[in-house]
Amino acid sequence: MSKNSMTGARMVVEAMKKEGVEVVFGYPGGAIMNVYDEIYKNPYFKHILTRHEQAAVHAADGYARATGKVGVAFVTSGPGFTNAVTGLATAYMDSIPLVVISGQVPISMIGTDAFQEIDAVGISRPCTKHNYLVKDVKELPKILAEAFYIARSGRPGPVHIDIPKDVTVQEAEFDYPKKVKLETYKPTIKGNARQIKKAVEAIAEAKKPVFYLGGGIIHSNSANLVRELVAKTQIPAVETLMARGTLRYDDPLLLGMVGMHGTYAANMAMSEADLLIALGPRFDDRVTGKLSEFAKYAEIIHIDIDPSSIGKLVKVHYPIVGDLKEVLKDLLPLAEKRIDPKRYEAWREILRRYQELHPLKYEDSDEVLKPEWVIQRLGEKLKGKARISTDVGQHQMWTAQYYPFTRPRELITSGGLGTMGFGFPAAIGVKQGVPDEISVNITGDGSILMNIQELMTAVQYKLPVINVILNNNFLGMVRQWQTFFYDKRYSETDLSMQPDFVKLAESFGGVGYRVKTKEEFDKALEDAIQKGVVALIDVVVDRYENVLPMVPAGGSLYNMLLEFKD
Numbered sequence: 001m002s003k004n005s006m007t008g009a010r011m012v013v014e015a016m017k018k019e020g021v022e023v024v025f026g027y028p029g030g031a032i033m034n035v036y037d038e039i040y041k042n043p044y045f046k047h048i049l050t051r052h053e054q055a056a057v058h059a060a061d062g063y064a065r066a067t068g069k070v071g072v073a074f075v076t077s078g079p080g081f082t083n084a085v086t087g088l089a090t091a092y093m094d095s096i097p098l099v100v101i102s103g104q105v106p107i108s109m110i111g112t113d114a115f116q117e118i119d120a121v122g123i124s125r126p127c128t129k130h131n132y133l134v135k136d137v138k139e140l141p142k143i144l145a146e147a148f149y150i151a152r153s154g155r156p157g158p159v160h161i162d163i164p165k166d167v168t169v170q171e172a173e174f175d176y177p178k179k180v181k182l183e184t185y186k187p188t189i190k191g192n193a194r195q196i197k198k199a200v201e202a203i204a205e206a207k208k209p210v211f212y213l214g215g216g217i218i219h220s221n222s223a224n225l226v227r228e229l230v231a232k233t234q235i236p237a238v239e240t241l242m243a244r245g246t247l248r249y250d251d252p253l254l255l256g257m258v259g260m261h262g263t264y265a266a267n268m269a270m271s272e273a274d275l276l277i278a279l280g281p282r283f284d285d286r287v288t289g290k291l292s293e294f295a296k297y298a299e300i301i302h303i304d305i306d307p308s309s310i311g312k313l314v315k316v317h318y319p320i321v322g323d324l325k326e327v328l329k330d331l332l333p334l335a336e337k338r339i340d341p342k343r344y345e346a347w348r349e350i351l352r353r354y355q356e357l358h359p360l361k362y363e364d365s366d367e368v369l370k371p372e373w374v375i376q377r378l379g380e381k382l383k384g385k386a387r388i389s390t391d392v393g394q395h396q397m398w399t400a401q402y403y404p405f406t407r408p409r410e411l412i413t414s415g416g417l418g419t420m421g422f423g424f425p426a427a428i429g430v431k432q433g434v435p436d437e438i439s440v441n442i443t444g445d446g447s448i449l450m451n452i453q454e455l456m457t458a459v460q461y462k463l464p465v466i467n468v469i470l471n472n473n474f475l476g477m478v479r480q481w482q483t484f485f486y487d488k489r490y491s492e493t494d495l496s497m498q499p500d501f502v503k504l505a506e507s508f509g510g511v512g513y514r515v516k517t518k519e520e521f522d523k524a525l526e527d528a529i530q531k532g533v534v535a536l537i538d539v540v541v542d543r544y545e546n547v548l549p550m551v552p553a554g555g556s557l558y559n560m561l562l563e564f565k566d
Contacts, residue, residue, distance in 0.1 A: 008137045009034035009168040015144035017044040018176050021072050025056040029076025031103025034168035051453040053080050055425035057087020061096050062426030065412045067433040070097045070151050077103045078116030089127035091158040093416025097151040098158035106166040120162040129157030137170040149180040154187030155306040191322030199301045199318045200334045206275035208347045209235050215242030216280015222325040223408040234341035236351050238266040242415045245405035259287040260551045261397040264358035271558040278302040280324050283313045293556035303327050371470045371541045372402050379404040386438035387430045391423035391447030394476035397547045399442050421450030427465040445471040455508035458534035466528045466535045472543045480546050501538040510534035
């Protein structure tokens with residue numbers, strides 16, 4: 001037997017070392033036990049035992065979003081894997097690089113309905129960038145290397161590897177590829193020079209151009225180039241939820257978030273523009289509204305590394321396939337020479353008036369805490385010093401609207417899938433990945449209970465996540481829709497029966513606070529930061545506050561509800 005021969009289980013652990021993996025989130029079980037035995041014998045990386053497999057994948061996802069590295073999770077077969085599927089789908093929808101390794105029953109038992117057997121690769125196919133069932137231990141080193149390469153290259157995404165238990169005990173040479181070459185997968189990195197030149201000409205000729213900034217900017221680490229391009233051209237910009245932090249919140253050219261809960265100025269800019277310069281968005285339905293009315297006066301430039309996303313939903317006049325960072329490097333010098341920022345003065349003035357006409361606003365109160373105030377206060381205290389994770393619902397939209405984002409990867413949130421229960425485990429992954437910054441999860445009283453067991457994980461590994469619960473005793477966003485469109489028939493959205501969150505936090509070894517006033521909130525936040533343990537701040541907020549503006553589902557961006565009166 002050669003010196004380089006080892007078991008499949010050992011190969012998995014050695015691959016983590018080769019890929020520079022610092023942390024793995026996971027939960028052991030029968031089918032993946034041999035891998036966990038190797039972790040015990042060769043602890044090359046930190047392993048964090050979450051209390052649920054869904055949380056393991058969300059934590060790996062939060063780590064990946066905050067650091068830009070590939071997140072890794074290990075789970076077992078059967079229910080271990082099915083619990084992880086929500087995490088895979090969440091990452092897939094938002095193009096997050098993950099490698100998730102699951103155990104599987106031995107090859108001879110596949111298809112026999114064995115104990116804890118499920119068709120994991122069949123289930124994961126629709127919600128992964130690629131997946132593998134390992135049938136031969138000799139193939140495992142190549143598969144592991146390919147998985148990391150596919151996850152992080154091109155349009156990033158989660159990759160799933162399903163490893164039968166007998167493969168983990170079989171032995172073979174561990175010949176780990178130094179470089180991965182796949183004949184059928186070659187992402188285009190450089191943009192077409194002629195198309196880039198045409199796009200610059202279109203911008204120079206436009207009278208009402210708008211930068212439409214998407215999540216691809218964050219994934220390609222090109223925010224600095226985008227900031228430079230916006231500053232030099234003086235063209236107004238809107239951000240999607242996934243692009244928040246690309247421009248600073250106080251950039252005079254940023255019109256705010258666009259879409260269903262976007263600002264009036266951002267949505268009107270998209271509706272009246274004669275040219276959209278789309279940098280890495282996917283034209284999501286929550287952004288476009290009614291497609292036939294979306295940017296109907298505009299020609300569209302779309303730059304994206306994924307050719308399948310260009311022209312998928314809207315007609316694109318100037319398609320550019322390539323890595324956004326590389327395309328912008330080529331586009332910037334051409335734009336500097338050709339584009340006159342003074343050309344768009346009248347357009348900027350129109351949009352400035354829209355901002356003045358209908359700014360983001362809410363009615364503050366001394367009687368009851370307004371959720372928007374809580375978000376703004378967090379921003380005043382933590383701006384630039386914290387990473388903000390969220391769950392999904394009203395609190396997510398208020399965070400996107402009112403938190404003063406200053407940089408990319410500052411907001412960690414589930415955009416495409418909209419996964420309640422994402423925020424807390426993701427914030428644990430964020431704290432592990434960026435330990436020097438404060439990790440805050442802004443959540444609702446519905447979402448927080450979906451992965452509340454991760455209080456134990458945060459306590460065990462000393463990961464002091466601060467959970468700010470905007471508690472309105474409702475499934476808030478569903479309640480809002482029921483108010484607007486269902487004549488206040490609040491079917492199964494009242495959450496008045498809730499645990500004592502203070503005692504709950506303390507029972508796990510964390511700290512808890514119940515807050516009803518502004519002074520109490522300030523005190524609780526300062527104390528939670530100072531104590532440095534996992535915290536639940538239960539903030540009692542106005543039960544019936546709504547997220548506005550709002551574009552009704554399927555409506556046009558220019559038809560916003562700006563206020564709602566009973």
